[in-house]
Amino acid sequence: MSITSMDTTRRPSGRSGTGGAELAVHAEGLVKSFGGQRAVDGIDLEIRTGGVFGVLGPNGAGKTTTLRMLATLLRIDAGRAEIFGVDVARQPHVIRQLVGVTGQYASVDENLTARENLWLFGRLHGIRSARAKKLAVELLDRFGLGDAADKTIAKFSGGMRRRLDLAASLITTPPLIFLDEPTTGLDPHTRGQMWDTIRGLVADGCTVLLTTQYLDEADQLADQIAVIDHGRKVAEGTPEELKAAVGDTSLQLVLAEPEQTGAAGDVIRRVLGLDPILSPERSRLQAPLKQADLAAEVLVALRDAGIRVASVSVDQPSLDEAFLTLTGHPAEPQDDESTKEERR
Template sequence: MNVIPAVHAEGLVKTFGDFRAVDGIDLHVDQGEIYGVLGPNGAGKTTTLKMLATLLSIDAGTAEIFGVDVRRDPHRTRQLLGVTGQYASVDENLTAMENLWLFGRLQGVASEKARRTAADLLGQFALEEAADKPISQFSGGMRRRLDLAASLITRPPLIFLDEPTTGLDPRTRGQMWDTIRGLVADGCTVLLTTQYLDEADQLADRIAVIDRGRKVAEGTPDELKTSVGNSTLQLQLTSPGDQDDAASVVRRLLGEEPVLSPESGRMNVALEDADRAADVLIGLREAGIGITSVSVDKPTLDEVFLALTGHDTGADNDELELEAAR
């Protein structure tokens, strides 16, 4: 059987003035998989998605959705995908039911059938009680679910999810993950963007890590995580002057180079196995190096980033900018 990829893009470029928001990204997503695009704010994830969804023009490169050229044939492309954005794109003036009916009707679903499908989807997303309520009374999680439901009304074979769980509480996030897994079980292909390694890890079959408009790594979640170890030992040394000694202890015991923050006397060590933390601690005690705090954590996006790009995600700055923008 002649199977085509759901998404095939080569050398995508988007520039805003002098700023290259997307700078030559290749993506290949097979049918039936969940593909995660991981990166911090401003890395170019949303811009990439918008180009593939015909919402932004493609400045250079090629993109095909199920073999359809996105640039040459935007109308066909739009018939093959559903887009759920970062912020709920549903109509505030309509009820949940009216929203779904509207999007069904706009895509040529007969009125009665649109109503039935809408009712089914509201049930599936636990929104039936809110069906006739105005969206303004909806919680963030409910809006997000309605937004996703609105993308599914014509059952497109490809779904784009732009940061589907950003801003949701942990319980709602878990529900969203289950819903996304359900989509793939139904035969959908999902391309999602996220800032959370954890989320990509839970959901995605394959991940692309994006930084400053470029793809810096691609692989399964396990492959990415082993590049930074399965967990991280974080140490605060009593006196920052001991750093070099401490680093040599780590090298001797684990054969790994620790990541040092000289000003603060902090040291991060990637661990294949959380058990090895004890070896490092004993080694430091024997070398007479004091520590004030210690923790073992799963690697975060920041550490994956640091390992892959040599700089951090700048997440703190983004948070501040977001605050300022509000």
């Protein structure tokens, strides 16, 4: 499909009415079994158009399998799913034009250069050759791969592969983008870049469905989070709601001079708008944080007030703690084999 030929005046019939078209994804009772074992065991999802929906869970929880069913990469054993009102099982060809998929493992061609990869995928989307070439150059520049355009992927770093992979998913600017653990194994800097890109996509009007093992990542990006464990949805809500269930991040401070404890307490009260727990005898303060990055603001305010800090730490509720709270059992040990099985 050529993007320029998009007819913006055309209105699909039945767009308004049921309100179902407002949902990017509507899935009911999704089931997938591998050899008698239920990898996905009756998952319901309602994902509103726009924004980021996070699917959080440990390895082998069924996140990837769910995503692959929605992306027409796996047959849906039971249940049904619609994307923008289109049935996934009945009209896979239409679904494939609406969804861009970026997997856990970069799905680009090792034997081709970055430029050739994007051209190939553009052509397979039905874009004319000259336009596919132009799009490839634009995307490579936008993803900071312009200099590596003519290198074969075998020479790419992990971060570069991920970026190219995402670029390949965006050739037709799909309205729904699936990102399967997009930052697993990336260094913090590259992870930050990926997050910025995801926010940019949402600003463009895309809906993003993101799976992640990191509570922090879901917290940073997602408007709504579903927690999945053993193929079932165990919790769903906004990050705030889930965190409330799990418990807040807390800021721990030790001051250089104990007599400043009271003044420091005042500063924290002003910045965070809540009362810290003071232990003046050990020059220690503790305060819950709504977001981990508020810690920086507290530190800046303390410095401005001339209060010296001897040590600082931010304790976050870990995924393990989240799981313990939400499921009543700790997250299973990392099991890479089950993830591999999920892929097949």
